[in-house]
Amino acid sequence: MTPSLNLAVVRITLGALRFYIPAAQVQRCALVEYETPDIPRFSHWLGLPDEPEQGLHLHLWVPASQVSEGWYFWGELENVTLQASEIFPLPELMQQCSMLPALRALVKDNSFRPLLSW
Amino acid sequence: MNEQLEQILSHYQDENREIANVDEPQCSLVLFKVADKCFAFYGSHIKEILADRPVSWVPGCPPSLEGVINHRGRVESVISINSLIEAPASESVGKRSILMGRGQKMQSGIRVDKLVDVLDVAESQIHSATDHLSAAMQKVVVGIVPVGHEYYALLDLNLIFERYLETRGYDSLS
Numbered sequence: 001m002t003p004s005l006n007l008a009v010v011r012i013t014l015g016a017l018r019f020y021i022p023a024a025q026v027q028r029c030a031l032v033e034y035e036t037p038d039i040p041r042f043s044h045w046l047g048l049p050d051e052p053e054q055g056l057h058l059h060l061w062v063p064a065s066q067v068s069e070g071w072y073f074w075g076e077l078e079n080v081t082l083q084a085s086e087i088f089p090l091p092e093l094m095q096q097c098s099m100l101p102a103l104r105a106l107v108k109d110n111s112f113r114p115l116l117s118w
Numbered sequence: 119m120n121e122q123l124e125q126i127l128s129h130y131q132d133e134n135r136e137i138a139n140v141d142e143p144q145c146s147l148v149l150f151k152v153a154d155k156c157f158a159f160y161g162s163h164i165k166e167i168l169a170d171r172p173v174s175w176v177p178g179c180p181p182s183l184e185g186v187i188n189h190r191g192r193v194e195s196v197i198s199i200n201s202l203i204e205a206p207a208s209e210s211v212g213k214r215s216i217l218m219g220r221g222q223k224m225q226s227g228i229r230v231d232k233l234v235d236v237l238d239v240a241e242s243q244i245h246s247a248t249d250h251l252s253a254a255m256q257k258v259v260v261g262i263v264p265v266g267h268e269y270y271a272l273l274d275l276n277l278i279f280e281r282y283l284e285t286r287g288y289d290s291l292s
Contacts, residue, residue, distance in 0.1 A: 092224035098178050100177065
């Protein structure tokens with residue numbers, strides 16, 4: 001029997017938005033104690049408006065993104081496992097027109113959410 | 119057997135009868151309206167016509183890329199083409215539809231305000247696109263089709279997708 005394919009990911013919630021990143025690409029996530037001005041905000045890096053300052057204030061490191069200093073964000077981070085059937089390739093038009101950096105696929109939860117991967 | 123009659127009929131046997139095809143070539147068109155303007159696609163470019171349904175918005179996309187739908191196990195984009203066809207943004211009222219368009223290189227859903235009809239027309243009824251069209255419209259309109267008392271601008275789906283990618287989904291006038 002072929003084992004069903006799945007992918008360990010982190011789910012990042014920024015206000016009403018959710019993003020997924022393969023867990024293997026996430027090096028670390030820590031609570032922000034002292035904010036440093038030269039560390040970018042995740043939403044700005046994505047080209048999106050600021051998320052509401054709700055939930056936890058976190059510092060995320062994803063070395064594959066080449067953003068060595070990582071990003072700050074407000075919200076939640078969870079480890080989840082996605083089944084292959086929950087992950088969809090991007091439609092061609094979206095592949096070519098989306099401004100989201102590292103958008104690689106869509107994840108179906110209660111809507112379709114970006115899966116970022118490098 | 120009447121010999122005379124047989125003689126008369128035998129003339130017809132020698133006749134090389136050719137059946138002339140008087141049927142004109144036809145094509146199927148999908149007629150629709152966007153912002154009260156009349157448009158059409160070749161039926162061969164439209165795989166399916168879907169009733170309007172919720173579209174999942176995806177961040178980071180141009181406003182004309184309204185989002186995605188799950189259709190027959192595939193995620194398909196849904197776009198509005200208003201800016202490409204010089205139609206004002208739709209203030210949606212009533213039943214809208216999604217035309218699942220398949221071009222040579224890509225496919226996508228296209229949201230339209232009103233599906234009017236799907237009908238076969240003689241190719242001779244499709245008039246060439248006039249010079250009166252704006253430069254932007256000339257890039258996507260390949261003919262004009264009179265139906266009843268209205269004129270439908272026939273759009274080429276491949277040109278629509280090409281133009282959409284050129285503008286990356288943003289208003290071509292901006």
